[in-house]
Amino acid sequence: MRRLLSGPWSGLAVASAAAVLMAATPASAADDSALEGVDLVTPEERQDFDLSGYTVTDPSAGYFDVDERRAWLKQQDSALINQEIEKLRLGSSCQSLKDLPVLSDRFALPGFYPQPDSWRLAAEPFFKFEDAVSKLAGRYVVTGESYYAKCIADFLSRWAEEEGFLHFEYKPITPQAWFAVESSLFAAGFSYSIVREEIRESWPEAARKVEDWLKAASERHAGFHTIALSCCNNHFYRRGLHATVIGIATDDDDLLRFGVSAIYSALREMNPNGSLPREMLRGSRRMHYQNYAALYLVFIAELLERQGYPVYDLTVDGRSLHRIIDYTLDALDDPEAYEEELGEAQDLWFMDDPQYFAWMEVYGARFPSDRVDRIVRNHRPIYNRSAGGFVTLYFYRPSASEQETEIATLADRSFRLRDDYCAKHPQWRDKRDTAWRVECEARLHELQEGKKADLGVPDPKLIDKGG
Incomplete structure (x- = not known):
């Protein structure tokens, strides 16, 4: 590698950024405006960023202090946190992981948007892998038991031996396998970073095998590039995230710098209002993809902060990551x-899925904010199987006043102050319970008028017991 990874990058033609964007997505008039005056960064230009000042300073740092957090968990008294702890204490045996097949053969996936049902079926093995490593890491944090560290060591060693994730199909017109490997790699990297020190101390041969594999997989995956939109948008930040966490865990400066380049690219390209122009090309999904990009940029920033680099305060032409975050929070x-x-309706389905708010636990822990807490409150406890795992468990520290409302929040975490809540609730959708619907609409109106709006707690009769 040279600078920010050469490998498969070398000798491949790179289209201009404007051509890339226009070829990837039909742009409306509003889309065109997202590109006005933007200094778009091509993959070739990223190679020339001088990031030599960034090196791995502490391979053991990870993205949070495991020992410090475990000590805090033992003395805290939060109903919400304790619920997470109890769920993890009831975890399954490592033996069940032996049934998960290693994705070692050349594989391909259908596209997410054109074939959502087929995609979900094909992506299931990736989800199971991500859940497995994330939950094992969570159990290790909660219990401190070496059993779970050894389980991760054995599990990832098998994937290393059988060359998991190294033989996916990559074609610019069918990149879905490439995308799927992204999240699985940073799930593995995050989880390994949590147990790294114990594995290195107790099973050094497994540590060497796993780290060599993670490094090879990250390098190979980041080494591909495309002339499509995903060359430089949120998918680039996703590649930057696995490169960062794996680069730190394997003490690899080149991988770390690849991740740093994602931060620099985002800051150089961002619009003055904090929006990311490549995500603004996504029509009714702009809000979703702005938030998606923020998620990965925040995790990269947190990893770099743990290495001693104040990237939250980094400015490029006067632009900082805080502005991207402020714009995202304004929208949410x-x-x-x-x-x-x-002037365009947005697809807001993602706002009912807690995983997309994982970055707020990380950012809110470093920069406490009433607004962040207000947005994220009803989504807790947050678990993202690939990006950070049990982020509420790892980062959230409730105040005394917050603990007073936690029981109600736990009982009602599925409730949303949305106009369609009652219509979409199973009590109406599946049972056509008219009396329930009338009462639900009345209660929803009360909440929207501000009565008990600070708590967002519906009448107990309306609580979704399956929440």
Whole structure:
């Protein structure tokens, strides 16, 4: 490798960034405006960033202090945190992992948007892998038992021996396998970073095998590039995330710098208002992809902060990561105003899925904010099987006042102050319970008018017991 990874990058033609964007997604007039005055960064230009000042300073640091967090977990008294702890204490045996097949043969996946059902079926092995490593790491944090560290060591060693994730199909017109490997790699990297020190001390041969494999897989995956939109948008930040966490764990400066280049690229390209122009090309999904990009950039930043680099305060032409985050929070805090500003309705399905708010636990722990807490409150406890795992368990420290409302929040975490909540609730959708619907609409109206809105707690009769 040279600078930010050469490998498969060398000798491949790179289209201009503007051509890449226009070829990838039909742009409306609003989309065109997202590119006005933007200094788009090509993959070739990223290779020339001078990031020599960034090196791995502490391979053991990971993305949070495991020992410190475990000590805090033992003395805290949060109903929400204790619920997470108890769930993890009831974890399954490592023996069940032996039934998970290693994805070692050349594989391909159908596209997510054109074939969602086929994609979910084909992606199931990736989800199981990500859940396995993330849950094992969570159990290790909660219990401190070497059993779970050894389990991760054995599990990942098998994937290393059988060359998991190294033989996926990559074609610019069918990149879904490439995308799927992204999240599985940073799931493995995050989880390994949690148990790294114990594995290195107790099973050094397994540590060497796993680290060599993680490094090879990350290098190979990041080494591919495309002339499509994913060359440089949120998918590039995803590649930057696995390169960062794996680069730190394997003490590899080149991989670390690849991750740093994602931060520099985002800051150089961002619009003055904090929006990311490549994500603004996504039409009704702009809000979703702005948030998606923020998720990966925040995790990269947290990893780099743990290495001693104050990247949250980094500015490129006066632009900082905080501005990207502020824009994202503005949209999430008031989606209707965001839609009005854009002049286009947004697909807000992701706002009911807690995993997309994982970055807020990380950012909110470093920069406490009433607004962040207000947005993320009803999504806790947050688990993202690939990006950070049990982030509420690892980062959230509730105040005394927050603990007073946790029981109600736990009982009602599926409740949303959305106009369609009652219509989409199973009590109406599946049972056509008219009396329930009438009461639900009345209660929803009360909450929208501000009565008990700070808690967001519906009448107990409306609580979804399956929450």
